[in-house]
Amino acid sequence: MDKADVGHALLSAWYGPQGPLISNEQVLEMIQAYPGRFSGLASADLRDPVAAVTTLRKYVTEHGFKGLRLIQWLWELPSTHALYYPLLAACVELDVPVCLQVGHTGPLLSSESGRPAHIERMALDFPDLKIIGGHIGYPWHVEMIAVATKFPNVYIDTSAYVPKRYPRELVEYMQGHGKHKVMFGTNYPMITPDRAMAQLDLLELSDDVRDLFLEGNARRVFNLD
Template structure:
C-alpha cells in the first residue's frame, strides 16, 4: 500500500548538528551530520518503507533559517517527484513572512506552512502568527505545527492543544491545521480538539507505531480514521522504523489506507 509521510526534513548540517538536538542524538544514537546529505539518501529511506511522497519542511527560527525555503525547493527538484515542500517563515517580520509564504506556494509549489512554536517560544495564539494564518486560508494550504512536549531542549508549554490549537481553530475556522507529534502527554486534549473542529488533524511524526498511546490507537481505528495522518519525523526516525509495528494496531483496510495516504492526499491536495 503506498504511503505519504506528512513530516520529514532533509537536513542541513546547521540543522542536524544544532545544540538543541543533543537530547535527540542521545536517545537515537545518531552522529552529527558533518557533510551535506545527498537527496538520494532521503529517497532511499522513503523507498524502504514504500513511501511515495515525503513532505519535507523548512526550519525557520529566531536566529534565522536552519533549512531555508530555497534549500527545500532544491531538495524537491533533485527528488524526481518524491518530495513536496513545506514552507517556513520568520515570525518576527510578519509582512515579509506573508510575502515569503506566498512565494513558496505560488512560485516554488509548496503545499503547506509549518511553524514550530517551541522554536520561537511563542504559543500559536501569539499575534505574530495571525497574518500567516489568514494567508494560508487565502492560498488554500494547511498550517502545520507541533503539539505535545519537545524532545529538543526547549520549553514544552507552547505545545498544548488546549488552549492554543483550540483558540486558533475558533479564530480561523477555515484554516486547515495539521498537528504533529500526537500531542503527548496531552494526547486526550489533542483528540478532543480534532473532534471539535472539522479542519484540525493529527499526524504521528516522532512516534513509532508501537508507542502510540492506547486512546490514540482507539481513535485511529474508529471515529478518528479520517483525522490522522502518518508522519515519521525522518531523519530522527526512519519511516520503516516508524511503521514497523503497524500490523499490531488492528486497523481495518479503510482505516489503514486513510492513515497511510488517503488523509494526507486529501488534506494537502496532493
Template structure:
C-alpha cells in the same frame, strides 16, 4: 504492513549540518546515538529509508526560528526540483517580519508548488495564539493550504508549554474555522486534549511524527478506528526516526485496511491537496 498506494510522510526534513549540529538538538543527537556531523546527510540515505518502507512522497520542512533559517525554503526547493515526484515542500518564515513572511510563503506556495507552512512553536517559544502567527493563518486560508504545528512535549530541551493543544490550538481553530491545522507529534502527554480538539474542529488534524507505531497511545489507536478515521496521518520526523522503524509494528494495532489507507496516504492527499 502493505498499502495499496505509496505512503506519504507528512513530517520529514533533509537536515543541513546547521540543523543537526544546533545546540538545541544535543539531547536528540544523544538519543539517536550520533555525534556532530561535518556535512549534510546524503540524499541517498533519505531515499533508501523511504524506499525500504514504501514511502513514495515526503513533505520536506524548512525550519525558520528567531536565529534565522536552519533549513531554508530555497534548500527545500532545490531538493524538490532535484527529485521530482518524491518530495513536496513546506515553507517556514520569519515571524518577526510579517510582511516579508507573507510575501515569502506566498511565493513558495503559488510559484514553487509548496503545499503548506510549518512553524515550530517551541523554536520561537510562542504558542499558536500569539499575534505573530495570525497573518500567516489568514494567508493560509486564502491559499487553501494547511499550517503544520508541533503539539505535546518537546524532545529538545526547550519549554513544552507552547505545544499544548488546549488552550492554544483550540483557540486558533475558533478564530480561524477555515484554517487547516496539522498537529504533529500526537500531543503526548496531552493526547486526549489533542483528540478532543481534532474532534471538535473539522479542520484540525493529527500526525504521528516522532512516534513509532508501537508507541501510539491507546486512545489514539481507538480514535483512528472510530470517529478519527479521517483525522490522523502518518509522519516520521525523519531523520530522527527511519521510516521502516516507524511502521514496523503497524499491523499489530488491529487497524482495518480502510483505516490504514487513510492513515498512510489518503488523508494527507486530501488535506494537502495532493491529488
C-alpha cells in the same frame, strides 16, 4: 523511502529566531533533485509578518509548496500569539494547511507553547484554516484528540513516534470516528520510514483505515492529488 515502499513524502523547512535551520531553498532543491517524490512545507520569520507572508505566498504559488510549518517552541510563543495570525490568514487565502508541533519538546525548552488547548482559539478564529498538530501531543494527547474531535478543520500527525509508542487513546480514535483525522509521519531522520512502517501491523487497522492513515488523509488535507 524505497525500502519502506513510500512513494511520496513531505519535507519541511524550519525557521527560528536565529534564522533557518532548514531553509525553504534547501527543501526546494530536494524537490527538484527528485521529481515527483517530495512536496514542500514552507517556513518563515514570524518577527517580520509582511516578509513572512510574501515568502509563504512565493513558495506556494511559484514552487508548489503544500503548507506552512511553524514550530512554536523555537519561538517560545503559543499559537494564539498575534505574530502567527498574518501567516494563518495567508494560509486560508492560499488554501494550504499550517503544521504545528504539539506536546512536549525534545530539547530542554518550555513545552507550554505545545499545549493543544492553544489550537482551540486558532480554530475558532480561522474556521477555514486546516490545522495539523504534529507529534501526537503527548502528554496532552487526549486533549489533542478532543480538539480534533471538536473542530472539523483540526488534524493530528504521528511524526516523531513509532507505532508501538502511539497512545492507546489515539489508536482507538484512529480506528473509530477519528479515522479521517490522523496522518502518518516519521520526523526523518530521527525516525526512518522503514522503521515506522515495520511496526504498522501492531495497530491492527482495517484496510480502509490503514489507507486513510498512510495516504488518503494527507492527500485530502494537503491537496496532493
